Amino acid sequence: MSAGLxxxxxxxxxxxxxxxxxxxxxxxxxxxxxxxxxxxxxRYWMPVITNRIGRDLGKEMxxxxxxxxxxxxxxxxxxxxxxxxxxxxxxxxxxSRTRHLLGNVEIMAVAPDGVLQVRSNYLMYRSHLEHDxxxxxxxxxxxxxxxxxxxxxxxxDIILDQSVVTQKNLGIFF
Amino acid sequence: xxxxxEHVLDMKLGDxxxxxxxxxxxxxxxxxxxxxxxxLLLGHDSMLPKPNDFFTTYMGRDPVIxxxxxxxxxxxxxxxCRHRGNRVCRADVGNARAFSCPFHGWTFGNxxxxxxxxxxxxIYLEKLDLDAHGLVPVARIDSYxxxxxxxxxxxxxxxxxxxxxxAWYLDxxxxxxxxxxxxxxxxxxWLVHTNWKFPVDNFIGDSYHGPVSHKSAWVSGFEGMPxxxxxxxxxxxxxxxxxGHGFGVRWAENRDQVFEMALPEFxxxxxxxxxxxxxxxxxxxxxxxxxxxxxxxxxVSLLWQGGAxxxxxxxxxxxxxxxxxCFVDKAxxxxxxxxxALHMVQRHGTSGTWEADDVDNWVQCHSASEGYVxxxxxxxxxxxxxxxxxxxxxxxxxxxxxxxxxxxxxxxRGFYQRWAEMMDDPSVPAVPNMxxxxxxxxxx
Numbered sequence: 001m002s003a004g005l006x007x008x009x010x011x012x013x014x015x016x017x018x019x020x021x022x023x024x025x026x027x028x029x030x031x032x033x034x035x036x037x038x039x040x041x042x043r044y045w046m047p048v049i050t051n052r053i054g055r056d057l058g059k060e061m062x063x064x065x066x067x068x069x070x071x072x073x074x075x076x077x078x079x080x081x082x083x084x085x086x087x088x089x090x091x092x093x094x095x096s097r098t099r100h101l102l103g104n105v106e107i108m109a110v111a112p113d114g115v116l117q118v119r120s121n122y123l124m125y126r127s128h129l130e131h132d133x134x135x136x137x138x139x140x141x142x143x144x145x146x147x148x149x150x151x152x153x154x155x156x157d158i159i160l161d162q163s164v165v166t167q168k169n170l171g172i173f174f
Numbered sequence: 175x176x177x178x179x180e181h182v183l184d185m186k187l188g189d190x191x192x193x194x195x196x197x198x199x200x201x202x203x204x205x206x207x208x209x210x211x212x213x214l215l216l217g218h219d220s221m222l223p224k225p226n227d228f229f230t231t232y233m234g235r236d237p238v239i240x241x242x243x244x245x246x247x248x249x250x251x252x253x254x255c256r257h258r259g260n261r262v263c264r265a266d267v268g269n270a271r272a273f274s275c276p277f278h279g280w281t282f283g284n285x286x287x288x289x290x291x292x293x294x295x296x297i298y299l300e301k302l303d304l305d306a307h308g309l310v311p312v313a314r315i316d317s318y319x320x321x322x323x324x325x326x327x328x329x330x331x332x333x334x335x336x337x338x339x340x341a342w343y344l345d346x347x348x349x350x351x352x353x354x355x356x357x358x359x360x361x362x363x364w365l366v367h368t369n370w371k372f373p374v375d376n377f378i379g380d381s382y383h384g385p386v387s388h389k390s391a392w393v394s395g396f397e398g399m400p401x402x403x404x405x406x407x408x409x410x411x412x413x414x415x416x417x418g419h420g421f422g423v424r425w426a427e428n429r430d431q432v433f434e435m436a437l438p439e440f441x442x443x444x445x446x447x448x449x450x451x452x453x454x455x456x457x458x459x460x461x462x463x464x465x466x467x468x469x470x471x472x473x474v475s476l477l478w479q480g481g482a483x484x485x486x487x488x489x490x491x492x493x494x495x496x497x498x499x500c501f502v503d504k505a506x507x508x509x510x511x512x513x514x515a516l517h518m519v520q521r522h523g524t525s526g527t528w529e530a531d532d533v534d535n536w537v538q539c540h541s542a543s544e545g546y547v548x549x550x551x552x553x554x555x556x557x558x559x560x561x562x563x564x565x566x567x568x569x570x571x572x573x574x575x576x577x578x579x580x581x582x583x584x585x586x587r588g589f590y591q592r593w594a595e596m597m598d599d600p601s602v603p604a605v606p607n608m609x610x611x612x613x614x615x616x617x618x
Contacts, residue, residue, distance in 0.1 A: 046525075048360045053265040065512060067360025067500050071519045079395035080520075083527055088390040091530035132367075132537075163266065164495065165364035168533045170525035 008107075015118055016105050018150055019142075023100035026173050031081045034173070035074075039145060039152040044077050046070040046158040046174065061159065069160065069170055080173075091171050096128040098172055108141075116144040116151070126172055134167040136160060140174065179594040183587060188556025190590060195369040195543035200597075201491040207596050208472050209234025210603040213316075213323040213336045215474045215485050216240050216250060218501070220320065220356035221267075226284060229267045231497070232487045233324060238312070239263050239273065240322065241284040248317075250324045251286045251309035256608075262309070266361075273309075282309050306608060313606050319348035320355060328604040339415035339574040340470060346459045347468075347478050350451045353504035357483070358515050362498035362524045369543070370473055370488040371593070372536035373496070377467050377475030377484070378420040379412050379578075379585030382557065387535060391527040398480060398521045398528055399466060400435045410466070411563070412582045415575035418471030418592025420585030423463040435464060437479070439517070443510045447503065458572040469585075471592055476501075481514045482522040492540060496533075498523060555590075558582025 025034040038044070046069040047062040062068060072080065083089050104121040111117070124136040138160045144151035158174045182191040194200050214233045221229055222242040230239050230253055237253040239262070255262050255275040262273040262282055272289060274281040281290040286309040291302060312324040316333040318341055323333050334341055348354055366373070376383070384399055391398060401408065401424075410424040426432045429448060436444040452460035465478040475484040481502060487495040500518040502511045521528045542548045558578045563569065566577040578584030 048362065050361075051264065051266040052268060054268065054270070056265065056268050062360045065515075067358055067362065067515055067523070068519055069362070069524050071516055075395070076516075076520055080527060083390045083394035083396065086390040086393060088393075089527075089531065090387065090390070091534035163363065165362075165524050167364065168366050168537060169364070169530040171530040 011116075012105065012107060014150075015107060015116065015144065018144070019102055019105065019118070019120060022153075023102055026100055027098050029095055031084065031173075035078055035081055037153055038074055038077065038156075039147075039154040040074050041154055042072075042074040042077065043155045044070055044072040044158075045156070046160060046170075049160065049163045051163050060163075069165070070158065070174075089171075091169055092128075094129075096126045096172050098127075099125045100174075101125075104139075114146040115154070116142075118142045118144055122174065124172075124174065126167070132168065136162075136167075136174070138174075179597040182594055183555070183590045184552070185559075185587065185591075188554060188559045188583065188587065189552035190555050192543045192549045192551065192553055195371060195540060196491050196549065198491050201369075201488070203597060204488065205234050206603060207599065208593065209236075209488065210605060211325065211327045211330060211596065212472050213325045213330065213333050214472075215470070216315075216322040216324055218320050218355070218357040218483075218499070219248075219317060219322060220504075221322075222248065224269060226269045226271050227267075228263070228265075228270060228284060230263055230265065231485075232495075233312070233326060234488060236326070237261060238324070239284075239309070240324075243285050244271070248315055248322060249285055250312045250315050251282075252311075254310065255280050255282075256288065256307040256309070280307075286311050308608065310608050311606055313604070318344065321348065326603060326605045328606060329601075336417065337419070337470070338417045340417060340419035340421075342574060343413065343415055343421065343459070343463075343465075344468075344470075345455060346463060346465050347476065347501075349454060350460070351447055351454070351503045351505045352450070355501045356504045357499040357501050358511060360500070360515075362496070364496050364524050365489070366494045366496055366533050366536065367492055368494055368533075368536040368540040369491055370486040370494040371589075372539055373484070373486050373494065373532070374469045374473060374475060375586050375589060376532060376536065377477070378469035378589050379422060379467075379583060381408070381410070381412070381422050381466065382581050383532075383535070387531045388528050390531070391521065394527070396521055396527045397437060398517075400437050400479065408580050410464075410580035411569075412558075412578040412580060412584050413463075413573075413575055414578065414584050414588045416588070418589050419469065420588055421468030422466045422580065422585070424466060424580075425462055426464055427462070429461070432461065432464065437517075439513055440479075440510070443506060447506075456572060458570045462570060469589065471589065477522060480522045480528075481518045492544075555583045555586050558584055559587070 049060050052060050084092050101123045102120045106119045108119050109117040119141050121139045127133045141157040143155035145154045225244050228241040239251050239253045241249045243249050253261050253263050257280050260275050260277040262275045272281050272283050279292040283289045288304045288307045313328040315324040412422050414420050469475045473486040481500045483499045483501050485497045500515050502514050563577040566573040
């Protein structure tokens with residue numbers, strides 16, 4: 001939808017509410033419920049960002065298939081959640097306190113089969129143990145496939161603004 | 175500050191002085207006596223496929239540019255303009271014949287030569303000595319089967335001498351198939367608030383932590399360090415080739431045990447390459463030894479089955495920047511390479527289900543080296559002390575170096591002994607002298 005000229009306020013509002021709930025499930029550590037928002041053919045991907053100059057401007061993002069920060073399907077994402085739920089995932093025991101904030105939600109395209117391409121910016125604060133804390137920022141491009149009266153996320157590309165990750169791990173979800 | 179380091183590791187008790195992880199002056203001395211002297215890993219040949227390709231990295235705390243010069247040879251220079259010291263290259267990777275300093279415009283060829291100075295005629299009246307103001311080169315650059323190393327010390331031994339028998343063992347990783355290995359595109363970089371020696375210590379010989387640290391990953395579908403299903407599952411050795419290097423191996427009696435240890439997703443490939451590996455490496459390195467984890471002195475680590483290669487860049491006594499790559503046999507099928515990248519990313523990368531728990535442990539261990547009282551209590555490195563395998567050749571006639579049991583801290587002890595020897599050697603690293611006024615000498 002271009003420049004909001006034919007903005008479907010109802011659709012935009014429902015997408016925003018869907019994403020806000022999705023963020024809350026992560027912050028509340030309700031990860032089993034969170035996983036249910038993703039389709040079985042999920043691609044959950046975060047590329048690596050490289051500093052480039054000159055002719056290479058625009059090539060900062062690693063290509064899909066290259067070494068990435070996250071490169072998960074539904075099975076491996078589910079296994080990541082299972083790991084956190086074992087009680088033995090020491091790096092998240094106790095779990096990080098996170099606050100996922102999202103904004104700048106835009107419906108970029110609606111495919112003929114009803115799949116929405118939604119771009120949003122995120123800020124996520126993470127506090128772990130006593131002193132470890134970080135602010136992550138970036139944007140996401142989600143593909144939302146109609147499912148009942150809401151959607152399933154069938155693709156999530158997450159762009160993290162950092163080239164060097166300034167935290168000890170990316171052991172949390174975006 | 176310690177005046178000498180000979181006694182930081184008590185070889186009778188296996189006690190290690192914990193203050194070496196936090197003392198700022200020890201860290202400063204490490205930059206001189208370890209990082210300005212040793213051969214340091216820059217990356218892999220495959221990162222510079224074309225003429226004029228470059229990438230930037232660090233040697234110790236010094237930023238460097240690594241270039242594939244027009245003639246195909248590799249150059250490595252301080253990423254520092256000789257005028258004010260500004261970084262002449264702000265990109266991580268790229269392709270360039272020259273680097274122009276963004277401050278005043280001094281321009282250097284990718285062979286390091288100062289090729290253009292704004293106002294050379296009008297301002298400097300052609301008096302500026304261009305030859306004396308090129309980018310500072312490393313003393314020597316060399317590669318071992320594709321791995322690129324450089325040293326700032328003109329008096330350093332050759333790379334092969336520095337690696338010693340570790341080079342012969344590294345063939346198990348680098349030379350298993352014709353064509354050797356390559357790094358897949360993409361570098362993980364992340365900051366860890368710990369001393370660089372903790373991760374090196376972990377990778378060089380800590381087979382002990384797996385069942386505790388990584389249990390959550392094992393039981394959740396992220397099997398990563400395959401065990402033999404027969405026996406007790408931990409048959410193997412810690413191998414100490416000297417020089418501060420070390421690695422751990424699983425032992426397979428025969429081909430069936432090699433296949434038994436392979437992860438299901440890699441079994442077909444293991445079957446495809448085993449005979450070639452044995453014919454290239456012989457039966458000790460190609461069949462019986464199945465490398466697990468390793469560190470190359472001072473700051474390189476790798477996991478063979480995990481496909482993970484690392485450099486731990488020292489940033490401060492309590493700050494390390496981890497750089498990670500995924501390596502594969504060049505001759506492997508594309509589908510295997512993709513599978514290996516996924517394996518590495520999901521287990522050993524920035525979001526790695528194995529890596530996260532390791533990193534957090536090192537961060538916590540580091541805290542114990544900071545407290546006034548806690549750092550007075552040494553680390554315990556006595557595992558396997560006095561219980562080394564005295565006649566390794568009885569295990570296999572080709573074995574080189576010393577051998578400990580699979581659960582033994584022989585390699586950590588070897589690392590800290592080598593570290594202490596270098597820290598106690600007062601000779602100043604002979605860094606390349608580019609200056610007319612002899613100012614490049616490291617002041618002590």
